[in-house]
Amino acid sequence: MKRFTILIVFLFFCASGTAQKMPANLLDSIAIxxxxGTYPNLEGVTITQRGKLVFETYLHGLRKGSLHDTRSAFKSITALLIGIAIDKGFIKNVHQKVYPFFPEYKPYGNWASLKDSMTIEHLLEMKSGFDCEEWDGSKDCEDDMENTQDWIKFCLDLPLKNKPGTKWDYTSINAMLLGGIIAHASHRSVSEFADQYLFKPLGITQYRWTKDPLGHETTAGSFYISPGDMNKIGQVVLNDGVFNGKRVVSGKWVKRMTEGRIKIEDFSNVQISRNKTAIPQPTYYGYAWYTEEIKTDHWKHTVVFASGNGGQYIMVIKDLDLVVTFTGNSYNSAKSKLPFDILVKYILPHFAKK
Structure with missing residues (x-):
């Protein structure tokens, strides 16, 4: 009779679907x-370890291979392209001045002599000095830019608020100008440059750019690519500039690019995610890549990542040989930081225990 009762209970759980929801491991818990409803805006997750796909899931209409807007995570890809341009000799170094790349736009609007001191490094570090600030939303110049014909001209003509190199103010204007520098220095469009030197070596063939009315590609965001191909970008960073045994960008550049030198005051992704286990640590900024230590009472791992509005992330955890990508639609919401909760609850414990 006892065996019969157990069998009935087992069949009940199977019929109700409860048995099917039992995760085989921590990673399976992500899809569940x-x-x-725990992560209602999560759309895709891919995880590779040592270049091999170990987990992927697609939710809420996103399919494997679907193109997704990277939003500002593309700024980090733009930083990779700058490194490649330096490696190839198109750009001398990050200390080159910005405005000499754009002589055709003279006379520049709102000219101030301090603009002469603005360098490529200032753009990469979000220290251009332009009177724009998207981080706290106090002065978002991107919307105004998108209503103009020539986005490069709009950026160059903006007034300064601070001396270049002195203050961290996050703005898409900086990344847009980096794309313009790549195009002018290489004498080809940014899309042609990226296709030849980054995407083709990685086997990335499906993507979509956003352009201004004159055809300038934006390198600040609005670039569409699949989660799997986002992961390939992360693998380049994980392997110090190498993909599938071939050098894509110098290891020296990757190291410099991902060094968290600028502390973002009063900001922690883990804290915003409201994870109860991790101890919030500050977020740092390098050349368009972020760094944050994920720390609990039992373990800690450093995460280097690209970040875009809505929950778009390329995360690199070097000591575990991991690349994790997230895509989502939590736009302009604190829920966009929930991937850090997933990282702490499911992903890092799964791999750390092995």
């Missing part, structure tokens, strides 16, 4: 949590 994504479908049961």
């Amino acid at each position: 949590a994504g479908n049961n």
Whole structure:
């Protein structure tokens, strides 16, 4: 009778679907949590370790291979392209001045002599000095830029608020000008440059750019690519500039690019995610890549990552040989930081225990 009762209970759970929801491991819990409303805006997750795909899930209409807007995570890809341009000799170094790349736009609007001191490094570090600030939303210049014909001209003509190199103010204007520098220095469009020197070596063939009315590609965001191909970008960073045994960008550049030198005051992604386990640590900024230590009472790992509005992330955890990508639609919401909760609850414990 006892065996019969156990059998009935087992069949009940199977029929109700409860048995099917039992995760085989921590990673399987991600898809379950994504479908049961815990992470309602999560759309895709890919995880590779040592270049091999170990987990992927697609939710809420996103499919494998679907193109997704990277939003500002593309700024980090732009930083990679700058490194490649330096490696190839198109750009001398990050200390080159910005405005000499654009002589055709003279006379520049709102000219101030301090603009002469603005360098490529200032753009990479979000220290251009332009009177724009998207981080706290106090002065978002991107919307105004998108209503003009020539986005490069708009950026160059903006007034300064601070001396270049002195203050961290996050703005898409900087990344847009980096794309213009790549195009002018290489004598080809940014899309042609990226296709030849980054995407083709990685086997990335499906993507979509956003352009201004004159055809300038934006390198600040609005670039569409699949989560799997986002992961390939992360693998380049993980392997110090190498993909599948071939050098894409110098290791020296990757190291410099991902060094967290600028502390973002009063900001922690883990804290915003409201994870109860991790101890919030500050977020740092390098050349368009972020760094944050994920720390609990039992372990800690440093995460280097690209970040875009809505929950778009390329995360690199070097000591575990991991690359993790997230895509989502939590735009302009604190829920965009929930991937850090997923990282702490499911991903890092799964690999750290092995």
